[in-house]
Amino acid sequence: MTGRGAVGWTLVRVVFGLTLALGHGLGKVTGDMSGFAEGVAKLGFPAPMFFAWCAALAEFLGGLAVALGLLTRPAALFAGFTMLVALFRHRADPFGRMELSILFLTVMVATLLIGGGPFSLDALLRRKKA
Template sequence: MVGRSALGWTLVRVVFGLTLALGHGMSKVRGDMSQFAQGVAALGFPFPLFFAWCASLAEFLGGLLVAVGLFTRPAAAFAGFTMLVALFRHRADPFGRMELSLLYLTVMVAVVLAGAGPWSLDARVRRKA
């Protein structure tokens, strides 16, 4: 991946990572987790507060890591799994409610498959090793 395609992939990775982290994860991490944990419990998860924190951190920390391209594939895998659960949660909702989950899931799967690209901290660490 060189030139414009590297720039395009970096743009997708940064924008989706930051919007997931700042638009969705940060409000959960900084807010009252009890309401989100109730939603997690309604999905049938055991230890709903624990899994609510896992999902929130996958969105926030995972999104930040994807954006900067550090530990990118594992971060995208955790964030992608969280989006798969969100997609399941919204499966009976109108398409507009499930659309964001589907978009984030698709990009996170693509990141797992393609990696962070040459303009990432992962690539920088590999070059120094």
């Protein structure tokens, strides 16, 4: 991937990663997790507080890692799985409630397939190693 495609992919990766991290994950990891854990419990997860923290960290740290392009594919895997669960959680809601989960899931799957691209910390580390 070179040229405009690389710049375009970097823009998508950074905007979606930061939006997931700062718009959705940050509030969870810095706030009261009890309400979020109740929602996780309603989904039938054992140890709902533990899984609520896993989801919150996948959104926050995973989003930051995707934005930076650092450990991009593993970060996208965790964040994408969290978005799949969020989509399941909102399956009976109006489309507007599901829409964000669908968009984030789609970008995380694309990130799994494409990786961070040439303008990522992963690529920088690969170049330095070679």
